[in-house]
Amino acid sequence: MLDSWLPFLIYGILALLIPASMMGMSFWFSQKPARRTRARTVPFESGVSTGPLPRQRFSVSFYLTAMLFILFDIEIVFLYPLAVILHELAWFGFFEFLVFLLILLVAYVYIWKKGALEWH
Secondary structure, eight states: OHHHHHHHHHHHHHHHHHHHHHHHHHHHSOOOOSSOOHHHHSOEETTEEOSOOOOOOOOHHHHHHHHHHHHHHHHHHHHHHHHHTHHHHHHHHHHHHHHHHHHHHHHHHHHHHHTTTOOO
16 A cells, blocks of 8 residues: 555655755854945845836737737637647548647738737
């Protein structure tokens, strides 16, 4: 019985041990600053001060491009499984693959002609 649970047990131990050791080493190897300066008390994130941000308006093109990227990215996810089992589906699968690619191509040309990919 232990043989069937041994991989799960090893995985569970490592899943607990790795984060615990990372937290322990961060406390163990940390150093206190020698003196407090103003630069150390200013909050920052990735080297950028987190002071009050000015209101910034984003262009609609930004959101449109992001949504189109998600749309075409999800379509690519559907292409991969179809390509993997294409040999099992024979000619029907091949023509289904071509129809799917044709629909994607028509959609891409449509958004291109509409100017959705243009940044002004």
